[in-house]
Amino acid sequence: MEHRICKFPNWRELEDAETISEGYTCDLKVDDEGVRIWLARTSIEDGEPYRHTVYVEIREEDGRWRDFASYDGANPPDTLRDERDERHPLYAERWLG
Numbered sequence: 805m806e807h808r809i810c811k812f813p814n815w816r817e818l819e820d821a822e823t824i825s826e827g828y829t830c831d832l833k834v835d836d837e838g839v840r841i842w843l844a845r846t847s848i849e850d851g852e853p854y855r856h857t858v859y860v861e862i863r864e865e866d867g868r869w870r871d872f873a874s875y876d877g878a879n880p881p882d883t884l885r886d887e888r889d890e891r892h893p894l895y896a897e898r899w900l901g
Contacts, residue, residue, distance in 0.1 A: 812884070815856035815877030818843040830859060838863040843877065860884060 813821075818833045818841065825832040827842065829850075834841035844857040856877030861869045873884040 812858070812860075812875060812880040812882075813841065813877075814880050815843060815858065818858065818877065839872075840869065854878070 813834070818831075821833045823831040823833065824835050829846045830842035830844045832840060833843050840861040842859040842861070844852050844859065846852050846857075847855050853874060854876040857874055858877040858880070859874045860872045862872045863869055871887065873887050875881050875884060
């Protein structure tokens with residue numbers, strides 16, 4: 805499968821995006837074709853791994869959502885590796901507009 809590679813959104817882009825839903829500690833910013841991107845409202849002082857932590861969920865074949873990976877919103881990656889199985893990468897395509 806071929807993928808267009810670009811960066812996942814940074815925290816400022818996510819912060820400026822409309823909040824689709826509010827979770828306990830994160831705001832859902834992207835809900836697109838089996839991928840959800842959440843921006844944490846908490847920071848390192850609250851136990852997050854980064855000052856601007858971004859979480860990515862994917863929809864499983866059975867329809868359930870699961871955590872896929874997290875990244876530093878100040879330094880978005882080109883590719884994320886599944887935290888449970890690094891053989892399955894997720895490439896950034898067109899997350900914001």
